[in-house]
Amino acid sequence: MSTAKEINTLLVANFGADPGAIRPDVSLRQLRLDSLALEELRLLIEDRLDIDLDDVPLTSRDTVAELVAAVHRKAAA
Template sequence: MSTAEEISTLLVSNFGTDPLAIRPEVPLHQLRLDSLALEELRLLIEDRMGVDLDDVQLNSRDTWSRLVETIHGKAAA
């Protein structure tokens, strides 16, 4: 499963995100991810994908593609 697919699965199963709303240019706040939800997502990603995201700064204005690129970069390192 790709990084994007893993994160999409987490969003749909844990946050009730509409899969059709997940597109590269969509800001995370449009997926109903506020700062608390982003922190919860970060912990879920760390747990599921085994990556350390302590130094990653994401906010709700970041886009879906920025989230995926950031996580992919950490997973590949």
């Protein structure tokens, strides 16, 4: 499964995001993720993809595409 699909799956399953609303240009804030939810998402991604995202800044203003790109960079490193 691709990084984007993994993240989409986590957003739907764990945060109740509407699958149709998850687009690359949508901010995490528009998906109703607050700072606590972002930290939970970070931990879920780390566990699912076996990577460390501690040094990746993550805010609700980031888009889905920015999140996917950051995770992809860390996974490839």
